[in-house]
Each structure stands twice: as C-alpha cells, then as structure tokens.
Amino acid sequence: MAAVVHPGQASHLGDWAGRYFHIDQVLDKPGPRTDPSFLAGDGVKKFLREECKILVIGAGGLGCEILANLALLGFKDIHVIDMDTIDISNLNRQFLFRQKDVGQPKATVAAEFIMKRVPGVKVTPYFGKIQDKDDDYYMQFNLVVCGLDSIEARRWMNATLVNLVDPENPESLKPLIDGGTEGFKGQARVILPTVTSCYECSLDMLNKPTAFPICTIANTPRLPEHCIEWASVLEWPRIWKDKKMDTDDPEHIGWLYGVAAARAKEFKIEGVTWALTQGVVKNIIPAIASTNAIIAAACCNEAFKIATSSAAYLNNYFMLIGTDSVYSYTFIHEQRPECPVCGGESVEISISRDFTVESLIEMLTEKQHIQIKKPSLSTPTKQIYLQAPPQLEAATRPNLEKKVSELVADGGEVTVTASSLPFSLSLRITYT
Amino acid sequence: MIKIWSMKKNEEAANKKKPKTSAAQIRVQKDLTELDLPATMQTNFPDPADLLNFTLTITPDEGMYQGGAFTFSFVINTNYPHDPPKVKCLPKIYHPNVDLEGNVCLNILREDWKPVLNLNSVMVGLQYLFLEPNAEDPLNKEAAEDLRRNRDAFIANVRSSMKGSTVKGITYERVTV
Ligand SMILES: [Zn+2]
Numbered sequence: 001m002a003a004v005v006h007p008g009q010a011s012h013l014g015d016w017a018g019r020y021f022h023i024d025q026v027l028d029k030p031g032p033r034t035d036p037s038f039l040a041g042d043g044v045k046k047f048l049r050e051e052c053k054i055l056v057i058g059a060g061g062l063g064c065e066i067l068a069n070l071a072l073l074g075f076k077d078i079h080v081i082d083m084d085t086i087d088i089s090n091l092n093r094q095f096l097f098r099q100k101d102v103g104q105p106k107a108t109v110a111a112e113f114i115m116k117r118v119p120g121v122k123v124t125p126y127f128g129k130i131q132d133k134d135d136d137y138y139m140q141f142n143l144v145v146c147g148l149d150s151i152e153a154r155r156w157m158n159a160t161l162v163n164l165v166d167p168e169n170p171e172s173l174k175p176l177i178d179g180g181t182e183g184f185k186g187q188a189r190v191i192l193p194t195v196t197s198c199y200e201c202s203l204d205m206l207n208k209p210t211a212f213p214i215c216t217i218a219n220t221p222r223l224p225e226h227c228i229e230w231a232s233v234l235e236w237p238r239i240w241k242d243k244k245m246d247t248d249d250p251e252h253i254g255w256l257y258g259v260a261a262a263r264a265k266e267f268k269i270e271g272v273t274w275a276l277t278q279g280v281v282k283n284i285i286p287a288i289a290s291t292n293a294i295i296a297a298a299c300c301n302e303a304f305k306i307a308t309s310s311a312a313y314l315n316n317y318f319m320l321i322g323t324d325s326v327y328s329y330t331f332i333h334e335q336r337p338e339c340p341v342c343g344g345e346s347v348e349i350s351i352s353r354d355f356t357v358e359s360l361i362e363m364l365t366e367k368q369h370i371q372i373k374k375p376s377l378s379t380p381t382k383q384i385y386l387q388a389p390p391q392l393e394a395a396t397r398p399n400l401e402k403k404v405s406e407l408v409a410d411g412g413e414v415t416v417t418a419s420s421l422p423f424s425l426s427l428r429i430t431y432t
Numbered sequence: 433m434i435k436i437w438s439m440k441k442n443e444e445a446a447n448k449k450k451p452k453t454s455a456a457q458i459r460v461q462k463d464l465t466e467l468d469l470p471a472t473m474q475t476n477f478p479d480p481a482d483l484l485n486f487t488l489t490i491t492p493d494e495g496m497y498q499g500g501a502f503t504f505s506f507v508i509n510t511n512y513p514h515d516p517p518k519v520k521c522l523p524k525i526y527h528p529n530v531d532l533e534g535n536v537c538l539n540i541l542r543e544d545w546k547p548v549l550n551l552n553s554v555m556v557g558l559q560y561l562f563l564e565p566n567a568e569d570p571l572n573k574e575a576a577e578d579l580r581r582n583r584d585a586f587i588a589n590v591r592s593s594m595k596g597s598t599v600k601g602i603t604y605e606r607v608t609v
Contacts (some may be wrong), residue, residue: 124454142433152510155455155511156512159455203514204546211545212542214535214541214542215570218537220533305434306434307434308433340458340459376461376465378453383481386465388464388466389475392477413453415458417433418468
C-alpha cells in the first residue's frame with residue numbers, strides 16, 4: 001500500500017505505485033491545443049504537487065465530490081471551508097461522511113477522510129464562515145473552487161475575489177471556478193475576476209425559487225406546498241408575532257407541519273409531510289448525487305487545466321440540463337458594464353486635506369471626463385451625501401461643509417451613484 | 433498555472449479595484465437616491481444611517497381611498513436585489529388585497545420579483561393598489577366579496593373603515609389625515 005514511486009523524494013511520500021500513470025500522460029508532453037506556456041514534465045508536476053494551494057468552499061454535496069477529485073488529480077495542498085455540521089439526510093450523497101459523523105463539522109470530517117484515503121494529500125479544514133476570513137487569507141491561494149448552494153455566500157466570495165485584484169500584483173488575480181446544481185440541472189463556470197464576467201454579472205439569469213402568489217396561498221390552496229407556505233408565511237407571523245422562525249429548529253418545523261397538515265385536511269389536499277415542510281421552508285431543492293458528480297467533475301477539470309496549462313480551459317459558462325434527456329451548452333457569458341461588482345469605473349482623486357465634501361461634489365459634476373449629475377456619495381460604512389429622498393438629503397447635508405479627510409481615510413474608497421451613471425463609480429481618495 | 437495576467441494587461445482595465453461596499457448596499461443607495469415619487473408618497477427613515485429599514489406613507493389624492501394615509505414598512509436584506517424587499521402594511525385596513533396582518537398581495541413582491549425591478553417599481557405598485565383595488569386576488573375575502581357584489585356598498589365600507597369604525601365585526605384603524 002505504501003509503495004513509493006520516487007524513493008527518496010520527501011514530497012512524493014505517500015504516492016503509491018502507478019498513482020500518476022494516467023495523469024502523467026497529459027502532463028509529460030504538450031498536445032495540439034496546449035497553452036504555449038505549458039511546461040511539460042517535471043516543472044508542471046512540481047507546481048501541481050508541491051506548490052499549488054487550492055481552496056474549496058463548501059464540503060456538502062458538491063464539496064465532497066470536489067475534494068475527492070482534486071486529491072486524486074494530484075493537488076496536495078487543499079483547504080476547505082464549510083460552516084455546517086453533518087445531518088443524517090446528507091449521508092445518501094455526501095460520501096465522505098458516515099453515520100458516526102452526524103453532528104460533526106463537515107469541513108473537519110471531510111478533510112480527515114480525504115487524508116486517510118489519499119495518502120500524501122494535506123487537507124486543511126476551517127469550520128466557519130467564509131466571511132470570517134480576510135484578504136490576507138484568500139491571497140495565499142492560487143485557485144478557488146466554489147461548491148455552494150447559497151447565493152448570498154457566492155456573491156460575497158465573488159465580490160471578495162474581484163476586490164482582491166490589485167493592478168500592481170499579478171498574484172492577486174485568483175481564478176474562481178463556481179459549480180452549482182439544482183436537481184437535474186447544473187452549471188460550472190470559470191470566473192477570472194475583472195477579466196471575465198463575474199457571478200454578480202449573471203445574477204438576473206438565476207432561476208428564482210418558486211414563490212406562490214400570496215392570495216392563492218390564502219384562499220385557493222391546491223398543492224401541499226400552498227398549505228406549508230400558508231403556515232410559514234401567514235400563520236407563523238400572525239401567531240408568533242416578532243419571534244423569528246428558525247428553520248433548523250425541529251420544534252419550529254413541527255409546529256409548521258401541524259398547521260400545514262390541518263390546512264391540507266380542510267381543503268382535502270394530500271402530500272403534506274414533515275420532510276416536505278422542511279424542504280419548502282428551507283427552500284431545499286432535491287439534490288441528485290449524479291448531477292453533483294458531473295458538475296464537480298467539470299469544475300475539477302477546469303481547476304486542473306488552469307493550474308497546469310495542459311489544455312484550454314472553459315470560456316466561460318457550462319450549463320447542464322438533465323431534466324429532458326441530457327443537454328449541455330457552453331457559451332461565453334459577457335461581462336456587464338453596469339455590474340456593481342466588476343463593472344463601473346474606478347478613478348483616483350488626489351485632493352488637499354482641507355478639501356470639503358461640497359467641493360468634491362462640484363469637482364465631480366464639472367470634471368470633463370466624468371460629468372456626473374447629482375452624485376450621491378458613501379463609504380463602505382457610512383453615507384457622506386445623498387441627493388434624495390429629502391429626509392436623507394437633510395440628514396447628510398451637514399457633511400457638505402466637512403472636510404473629506406474627516407470622513408474618508410487616506411487611500412479610502414468612496415462609492416458614487418447617480419442617475420447619469422450606468423451603475424456606480426468608485427473613487428480612491430488620496431491626500432496631498 | 434495559466435498566465436492570466438498577460439490577458440489582463442491587454443485589456444484597458446487594469447485599475448478596476450473596487451471598494452468593499454457590498455453590491456446590495458450600492459444598489460439600495462442607487463434605488464433610493466433615484467426615487468421619483470409623486471407628492472402622494474413619502475419615505476421615512478427611523479435611523480437615517482440605516483438605508484435597509486424604512487417606511488413609505490401613501491396618501492392617495494384620488495380614488496376611494498382618498499383622504500387616508502397608509503404606511504408600509506420596508507425591510508431589505510443583504511441579498512437584495514436577488515431577494516425582493518419585505519413589505520407590510522402597518523395599520524389594519526379594509527382592502528381586498530391587504531390582510532388583517534398587513535400582508536400585501538402584489539405580484540412583484542413575490543412570484544414576479546426580478547432583480548431588474550427596483551424600489552420605485554414596488555412603491556408605484558403599492559400606490560396602484562389604492563387606485564384600483566382588485567377583487568380577483570383577495571387577501572381580505574370579505575372586502576373582496578363586497579367589492580365584487582356592490583361597489584357602492586364597498587366604497588361606503590372603505591370610508592367608514594378609514595375613520596376607524598367596525599365593518600362586519602372587524603374594527604379598523606383610523607387612517608384619515
Ligand atoms: Zn460582474
């Protein structure tokens with residue numbers, strides 16, 4: 001079992017005989033479509049196996065597949081972040097977990113499983129939120145692979161990697177490979193922050209969760225889902241007032257289930273179950289193990305191609321639709337100029353420490369190449385001056401007389417919005 | 433590792449470094465500062481530094497709800513505009529599309545919400561409910577039934593409910609200005 005391919009080379013310890021036989025067919029010689037920068041042989045193998053540091057976000061359905069694939073492809077320094085613990089319902093597809101692991105952090109259990117099963121691979125888990133980590137943490141990686149089911153977490157990760165790009169530092173551009181599945185559908189995409197379209201650029205392409213008209217729920221329920229939504233959207237706030245519904249609390253789900261079942265009985269609707277109740281209120285889309293496997297494989301192929309330059313990588317969106325037989329489509333999703341994350345413009349402005357907010361606004365409206373009508377200004381933490389509504393204009397008006405240097409640190413960012421701008425303008429303020 | 437930087441250099445956009453202001457934050461600032469509200473609608477921010485929680489008061493200047501002031505709470509979460517704003521009618525009112533808990537039946541607040549819509553579209557939609565109450569999408573079934581059966585009687589109920597009277601056993605809040 002512990003046979004070593006290259007005896008004496010510490011970094012290859014744990015690699016069993018023939019481990020890289022197949023992978024090396026790709027890495028030992030260039031092919032017709034190989035990137036010109038490809039270093040066949042030891043160079044690329046050394047990078048992949050000894051230097052490349054890869055971050056996996058999510059250790060759930062997609063995450064388990066991604067971790068296993070990356071480890072078997074030869075990535076050896078893998079980090080994984082997940083804030084969840086293992087639930088019994090995960091065990092049918094999240095194959096790194098066993099019954100004894102229920103209640104344990106996904107990231108930790110997944111990391112231990114991979115390290116035990118694939119000797120020589122180091123997996124570093126973090127049990128917590130992606131938001132806990134700062135730029136320095138994300139800077140250490142070469143690549144990030146996302147296997148998340150949360151849109152909010154993805155938007156955060158995407159914006160963080162776009163913001164990380166420093167024009168002075170090539171290392172700051174971290175390719176993001178994003179995978180997502182919904183039942184039989186899925187997508188894998190390669191995001192090169194600031195170069196290609198980003199996650200936020202495609203926000204309006206997302207399938208929105210099915211929502212039923214509230215009057216249907218209230219008056220003419222026909223589906224078990226209508227009864228469950230009646231319990232959660234209308235009855236919960238009516239009975240419990242301001243008490244927040246916790247969809248992870250079995251008592252809360254139990255209450256909703258009881259109310260929904262009574263409603264279903266009244267309207268002679270069948271199919272309200274505990275599992276469906278939980279599924280509807282947590283907006284759980286049935287996860288299909290094979291869809292996860294396909295999408296994770298696509299993501300890991302891209303991670304491998306980008307890390308090794310051994311083949312052309314995906315440009316930039318792969319879509320899989322398995323609901324009516326099997327259909328897949330690859331296309332270039334275009335960057336949106338009005339994207340609030342990667343679009344818009346950034347302008348450097350150098351002013352004196354005595355410069356007032358009012359003069360800054362005047363400067364913005366007069367500057368030939370900017371010419372913004374009625375700009376509203378804010379920093380990431382506070383409003384500087386808002387043109388409307390009247391109450392906010394009045395509340396921020398006293399700032400007009402203040403010095404910009406009192407409100408914005410040297411090198412700080414100011415976000416400008418105005419109806420004449422497609423989205424926003426970012427000002428970087430430095431003082432002379 | 434693929435050399436992305438060389439592609440990057442070819443683009444004329446090497447200085448796109450952006451602040452940490454979240455996309456939701458920028459979008460809300462843009463939506464609010466570009467609101468184009470008629471005199472019949474007014475926003476109020478309990479904490480002017482918090483753009484995510486505010487109220488909107490509609491005072492219709494025509495139609496059967498003329499003379500009333502109807503206040504709605506708006507709660508915007510950090511996943512805006514993927515998620516629609518959460519809107520509730522604060523006073524208890526007699527209206528076919530608003531229930532006694534303040535839930536509002538307006539399609540763009542739920543099933544027809546899209547990120548391309550904005551706060552202005554929601555506010556205009558709310559105002560429209562007072563100009564054209566809709567008996568087809570009832571949340572207050574009694575009110576909808578009244579409107580369908582006898583428009584004049586419905587209008588009389590609206591008038592008295594707005595003064596804070598009891599209509600069919602339910603006491604409504606006084607909303608007249
Ligand atoms: Zn973008």
